[in-house]
Structure formats: structure tokens, C-alpha cells
Amino acid sequence: MATPRKILLAFSDHSLMDFFERLVLPEDDIHKADTISQAVAACSPIPPEIALVSEQLTDGSGLTLARQLLTNLPFLPILLISQENTSLSAREVLQAGFADWVRLPLQRGPIQEAVEIALGLAAHRQAWLRANERRATGALQRRMDEMDTVFGVSRAITAQLDLDEVLSSVVQAAIKLTNAEEGSLLLLDESSGELYMRAAQNFQEEFVSTYRLPVDDPYAGQVMQTGKPFFLNVDAPEKIKTAYLVQSLIYIPLIYHGRTIGVLSVDNREKKIPFEQEDTALLNMLADYAAIAIENATLYTQAETERGKWETVLTHVQDGIIVIDENDRLLMVNHIIRNHFLPAGPDPVGQPYQEIFSHPDLLQALAGDLSDQTHVEIQTDDEAYYRLVSREIIGIGRVVSLQDITYLKELNRMKTEFVNTVSHDMRTPLTTILAYLDLIRRAGEVNPRQSEYLANIQEAVRQITTLVNEVLELGKVEGRIDRNFDLVSLAEIAQDVLVNFRPVIEENEYKLGLQIDPDLTPIIGDSIQLRQMIENLVGNAVKFTPPGGEITITLQGESGQIILRVSDTGLGIPLADQHKIFEPFFRSSNVSGTTEGTGLGLAITRTVVENHQGRIWVDSKEGRGSTFTIVLPVQEN
Secondary structure, eight states: OOOOEEEEEOOSSSHHHHHHHHHHHHTSSSEEEHHHHOOOOHSSSOOOOEEEESETTTEEEEHHHHHHHHOOOTTOOOEEEETOOOOHHHHHHHHHHEEEEEEESHHHHHHHHHHHHHHHHHHHHHHHHHHHHHHHHHHHHHHHHHHHHHHHHHHHHHHOHHHHHHHHHHHHHHHHHHTTTTTEEEEEEEETTEEEEEEESSSOOHHHOOOOOOOOOTTTTHHHHHHOOOOEEEHHHHHHHTTTHHHEEEEEEEETTEEEEEEEEEEEOOOOOOOOOHHHHHHHHHHHHHHHHHHHHHHHHHHHHHHHHHHHHHHOSSEEEEEEETTSSSEEHHHHHHHSSSSSOOHHHHHHHGTTTOOOHHHHHHHOOOTTTOOOOOOTTTTTEEEEEEEETTTTEEEEEEEEEEEHHHHHHHHHHHHHHHHHHHHHHHHHHHHHHHHHHHHSOOOOOHHHHHHHHHHHHHHHHHHHHHHHHHHHHTTTTTOOOEEEEEHHHHHHHHHHHHHHHHHHOOEEEEEEEETOEEEEEEHHHHHHHHHHHHHHHHHHHHHHEEEEEEEEEEEEEEEEEEEEEESSGGGTTTTTTTTTTOTTTTSOSSSSOSSSSHHHHHHHHHHHHHHEEEEETTTEEEEEEEEEEESOO
16 A cells, blocks of 8 residues: 655635645645645645645645745655746745746646656655765764774773783774785884884784884885885785785884874785875874883883882881872882781772771871871881881872881880899999998098098099999889879979079079960879980080070960970080980980090980970070970870
């Protein structure tokens, strides 16, 4: 059964409408209208195959309707039906776009013939339009297929770092895009100066493995020297360096950092199908991708080599290493940290460090909250000791290293026990010497020289006794012996200490400054040890500041901490000595040999500070004075 045709009849005269309705086939789909608006609406959504329009409609002329319909339906055949004595001219009818013009009186035969001719013309135009659409769509589809192939290569490059697979994908894509028989990718061997096949398609495997092409080859060499593509289409096969004959060939340079490192090529041996300039453009894109793949593989190989070196270093180094990024996520830890600070479980790399570590001092270091200290010591639950150094690195984050100093702590303990034992045992002979000195004076008169000798002996014994007492005191402080913690006011202790030093301060005309925060919070601590701590710092300031100098003591509270600073305008400490001044028996290199002191005062001070969970450091410039800073926590005590 024939498909019904949609026919539009637009007449204001209903008798004409009935006449033309009887002319069409019964199965045809008839749409009738007597106004322009009705006729336009009848053409949507499915347009008619033909329209018959009278010269005049209820709301306008047929010419107006024709122009409106042809604006959206340029291939619609429209027949104009008019009166015999119409004033229209043929020129007006043609300009309006009508396919034919029929005038009254009407005859069935000529009208049917005009309709069939108009329908045939419309069918021919539509067939032509569909053919052109197919041609345009085919070209577009081919272009899209080409782009899909190119994008597929780009995805392969970004998805994997296997250079062999990526370069093979490039060669396969080159053959597919150019419809070539063979393809290869040649790279320059720097040692021999020859080009070798790094990837190939449709060549024999033995040929690929043995093929070598000198860089002075007339075609490939030209590409290597100029960095420009070479294009060859010949009627007769042309021999390339006695290797094989080709009908057509394209060489595309591979450029890496401005230097030609190889050639991408496609060729036809049997097919007499020439390559087009468009093929060169596509191959240029693929050559760029190949160069990117080579660069990525080179960078990846270098990165893997460097990573392997660092992994070897980190595996053999005996210090713990932690690296976190600027977003507080763990970048790297070595085996020391994994074994001593991390529980067994999944790999912690990439997680926030706050969720991984629990040691408070380690968390403080990773947060960068170490004040002005260069390093701190921490103790783990298994009685191991580590010296911790934290450094911020711009662009990376923070690096924390932990050096195991447990054995040093043990040696120090053994040394302390030995010194304490020796010092304790020295008290008895020193007491005996002092007793005999007193007996000598009581036994009878001594001459002036003998009295001088006895005084020298007594002074030497006094100095040794002082040294012994300080060694024993250091042992008590380090061993936390006789420690009596209670609620203590550092402000009162500082004021009492200055009362004891008042005579020396007045005698040397020191300018004394005392600044105490009125809202200073008391802390939990050992009052005797804290008094000794302040006495040692003030004593050093008095000892090493020339007459008329300045000594300043400040006490202030800040963020749950008490900060004590003792400053002077004295000798200062050489930079090379500043990291040693808290060690026992160390005396700065710029201190005169006649200056009294045992070198234990600052060692005792540091130990007292550590016993109270605090920190101490010094800022000093030689010849301009020193400032010792102590930070003691309020709540943690």
C-alpha cells in the first residue's frame, strides 16, 4: 500500500477547495486552510509534500503565504491557483517561489500533470539534498574517526609509562590515519650516528631488529638536518637506500627540546595510493605525541633512579625520617619510624599526621611549634631517647629527623654515677685536709710565708669542695633526687634572688631592670631547684658583665606558659660555643682563666628546666651580651 502523501490546500473559496480535494487520491492526507496562519500551522511538525494555494486568502495574499512557507521549507513545491483575469505577472509569481501557476477555468488533466511535475521536482531536490548530506556527514565522520584515533594515542600516553607500548600505538595510529601499508618510528643512536627502528608495524621482525639507516640518508637525513617533513609520491617505485621499494612515503621529524631525535614514517609498497598533505598534518600531531612519550619516559626513568637512590639511603640511614606536605599529610617515613613510632597496619602515607602519631613531642615538632629551638629530646614508652630536629622546606612541607641517643644517655648516666661516686668519696680527704690545716695553726705560730702557703692550700680545698658540691648537686638534679614539687611563685623567687645579689649589683653600679607580669600564674615545681636555676643565670650575668653594665630580668605569662628572660650587656658567647654551653664543665673560649667557675652552672640550670618540662636557649653576640630564655608550662606541670 502506498504511503499517504500530506497535501496542503489553502483556499478562501470553498468550492475550489472541494474541487481540488476530489482530485487527490483517497489515501492522501489532506490539510485545509483558508487563512495564512492556519496554513503555516498545518506545515508543522511534519511538512506537506505539496501545497496548492489560491491567489487570495481570508487574511492575505497567496504570495505572502508562499514566501512564509518557503522561508522554512525551501524545497516545498507550491502551486498558485488564480483567476483567468488576474493582475499578477509571471515575474511576481516566479519571485514568490511558486513551482507552477494554474489559472481558471480549471481542467482535471493539466492540473494533475502540474501536481505530478511539482512532486517529481521536489523529490529530485530532496534526493540531491540527502546525497549532499551523506557526503558531508561521511567527511565529518572520517574527521571524527581521525580525531578519535589521535585522542586514543594521547590517552595511551597519559595512561601508561611503558615507552614500547606507547610508541607502538603511535605507529599503529599513523598507519590507520593515512591508510598506509607500513609504518615505523626511527630514533637516533648517539653512539653510532645511525637511525634504528624503535617501533614498527607490518615489517618482518628480523628486518626491524637489524635495520640501520645512516643519518646522511638523502631522505631521512634531510629530515634530521632540517627538522621539516619529507613527502614523496612517485609513479614508479623508488628504492630507499637499497632496503625496499616504495610507491609513496612520508617522513615526519620527532623534535625533543628543539632537537630532532628521530623520524616517524609511513609508506606504501604495493598500493598506488598517494598520500595527501592532510596526512602530513595528522602525522605531525602523532610525532608530537611520540616526543612527549619519550620525554615522559625519560623523566620517569630519571625519577625512578633518583627515588631508588633515596630509598636506598633512607633504608640504610639509622636516623628516623618523617616528611609531611603543606596540607599536613604524610609524604614519607623510613623503617626507623615505622618500627618505633607506628603501629602495624596499612600504609600511612597520604594520611594526616595527626591521625597517625600519638607522641606529644613528635606532634609538636611536626606542627612546627618548637619556638626558637634547633632540636629537642624526646623519650618513648620503651625508654628510648631521640634527638629531634625539625625543618620547614618551602614547596615541600616539613622534615623531621630523629637520632637515637639512647646509648649516649646511658653513657651519660654511667659517667654521672662515676663522677658522683668519686666526688662523694673525695669529701672525706678534703675534710681531713681542712682539719689538719686548722691543727697546724693551733699547734703554734707560723711565719708569714707559711701562713700564705696554708691560705693557698685552704683556698684550693675550698675550690675543690665547691666543685664536688656542684657535681653532687648536678647528680641530684639529673637523678631527680630529693625533688619536692609544690605550688611555687617564680616572681617571689626572682625577687628573693635579687636581694642576695643586691650588694654586688650596687658595688659594680649595674643598671638593674626587673619586669614582672602582675597576673603571673604560679606553677607546680621544686622551689629549691627553681631558685638555683635563677641564681645561676643572674650569677653568670653579674660575673661576665663589666661594671656599669645592664642586667634585665623579665617574667611574663603567655598562652599557658611562663617565660623567663635574663639579659646582660656582658662578654657575650662566641657563635661556635653557643651549642655547647649547657654541657657539664664547658667554659666559653672568651672567658679568662682567672674567672672563677666550675662550668656546671648552666648544665644544672638546663637539667632543672627539663625536670619541669620546659625549654631553654640562648641568644648572644660576642661583646654585646647574652639573653637566656626559659619557657615553663603552667598546665602540664
